[in-house]
């Protein structure tokens with residue numbers, strides 16, 4: 001495990017921001033922390049960077065105790081904080097020099113890493129420009145550049161796509177995947193379930209400082225779903241066809257409406273093939289098939305009784 005957190009507690013006066021959290025993050029993962037505003041994502045990350053003192057628990061990173069080997073550990077971490085942290089009155093290039101030197105890079109190595117990074121974040125033609133004139137997305141990309149120059153083993157990104165244009169957002173999501181393929185483990189926080197779902201291999205849902213659920217997206221969705229819902233649009237549908245589909249084992253429901261069948265079947269019953277067979281035997285023409293899958297939003301709703309965007 002690259003990160004192991006045991007029974008972590010962080011309180012702010014009377015408020016418990018991290019409430020007995022346990023996490024294990026595998027090397028090579030893109031680990032998503034999904035939770036609404038105030039869930040405790042940033043506080044949890046700050047404790048991992050020693051920016052926030054903890055009340056109880058242990059944190060191990062790279063197999064080492066964070067509090068006894070802080071300096072060694074932090075050299076191998078890249079952090080993209082929730083609030084952009086770059087210097088407005090340094091150029092793009094100067095910002096990269098500054099952060100590269102902080103991590104001990106110099107000379108040709110520093111220069112080469114900066115060139116590679118500029119290309120990676122798509123800001124080659126802005127290297128002499130000042131970030132104060134940048135869009136939110138460009139600032140974010142520069143901030144990511146500053147965090148990855150030293151090729152860290154672990155990259156932590158705290159809501160890096162909030163409030164930016166779709167193009168920068170896609171570019172950032174792509175770059176997360178590439179950084180992971182090149183060998184970095186990524187911790188990625190967001191309250192956008194769609195992007196967590198798109199890029200993360202393991203997802204932990206947190207709310208009120210507690211872990212609500214954790215697993216792959218399939219595992220999380222299986223928590224709430226015992227059924228598949230299939231809709232099929234036909235050139236012509238009738239009750240007779242519907243009754244025949246209903247007689248298939250583990251089909252629980254079939255409704256026909258405007259030539260559209262809505263079928264509820266037990267999860268993983270592999271009934272889709274049987275249903276299509278019945279339709280084909282009746283010579284009905286299939287125009288559209290949809291397997292409606294449960295979403296992470298649905299998981300959150302079922303487990304907490306609230307929506308993610310409350």
Ligand SMILES: Nc1ncnc2c1ncn2[C@@H]1O[C@H](COP(=O)(O)OP(=O)(O)OP(=O)(O)O)[C@@H](O)[C@H]1O
Nearest residue numbers: 012015017035036037038039040041042043044191
């Ligand atoms: N410095 C602080 N002093 C007091 N309370 C704090 C402080 N920082 C955070 N909190 C509280 O701790 C809880 C968790 O906040 P945190 O910022 O970690 O949530 P988050 O999941 O990162 O939310 P967001 O999505 O809005 O960034 C909240 O109730 C917040 O009000």
Ligand SMILES: [Mg+2]
Nearest residue numbers: 041042043082
């Ligand atoms: Mg936060």
